[in-house]
Amino acid sequence: MTLCSGASRDQAESLAGTAATARTWLLLEQPGPWGSKALTGSRLDPVLGEHLEAAAALGVRAALIRRPGRTGAGGAARRVLLAHTAPGDSWVRTASTDDPRELLDLDLAALAGGDHGGFGAAHTAGPVALVCTNGRRDRCCAVLGRPLAGELAAAGHDTWETTHIGGHRFSPTMLTLPHGYAWGRMSAGTAGHVLAELARGRTVVDGCRGRSCWQRPEQAAELAVRQFTAEADVDALEVIGTTAVDAAVGSTTAALPTPGWLVTVARRDSRRHWEVTVAEGVSLPASPASCGAAALPQSRMAVLAVRPLLAAGTR
Known part of the structure; x- marks a missing residue:
């Protein structure tokens, strides 16, 4: 099978204006395999999965994450990342939970508006890299995304594999938090440069798909x-x-x-x-x-x- 990302790259399809749209991102650690529709097909509590899926209508986009290498036991505490991406008001909050159903109590409308309500603690360790690796959704994400996530993690970047963030044909794709910029056709070198610039408060246009808050x-x-x-x-x-x-x-x-x-x-x-x-x-x-x-x-x-x-x- 020909990879869709190869066809897109061959015709030099423009990346600008192709990022998923969300002002706030809610990311839940979920070890193990992910289904094509990850929130409702990945061993997650079905009520919670449907709740997170519906959050998009309020401006909160949810996804599942795991560390590269598929480490972590299903019964262990799960990391939760919450991020708001508006210019001048971008932040990442992090917490751990033994019961992901606690997320049902979050005020999604407030989160969409940038009010985290004291959730968790501020993440101050630099930019977070989320690389789409869900091969059940698209083959390119597995073939191209997983090696990139592994290389970034090995280089010391705060990296997570994630489920669908849009734009399979631009694989490998990456979302960076707290600012919410999405990236396409990344290599370890270009992604590392992007993350180094973001750590300095700077961004680059090459490879950028757009800022998700817009x-x-x-x-x-x-x-x-x-x-x-x-x-x-x-x-x-x-x-x-x-x-x-x-x-x-x-x-x-x-x-x-x-x-x-x-x-x-x-x-x-x-x-x-x-x-x-x-x-x-x-x-x-x-x-x-x-x-x-x-x-x-x-x-x-x-x-x-x-x-x-x-x-x-x-x-």
């Missing part, structure tokens, strides 16, 4: 501004407005395919703004979204323009 057009817009300005500070930018535009209405949007967006990105410490024109197109030739799937045109975010703006009140 929707896909906004992810692409933020990365485009970083490329346009060479801004590396991990929390320097925020999205302050997004307007949908119609290709058939108005001369300023006549060149846009439908749908399109005007995304306003700003520096958090000044009045500098940029308006980014983003359109949704397709990547051709057609390719599979995952191993074994039919070849289809894949959605992509195309940045058409980045325009500096003068903020109101600035002379």
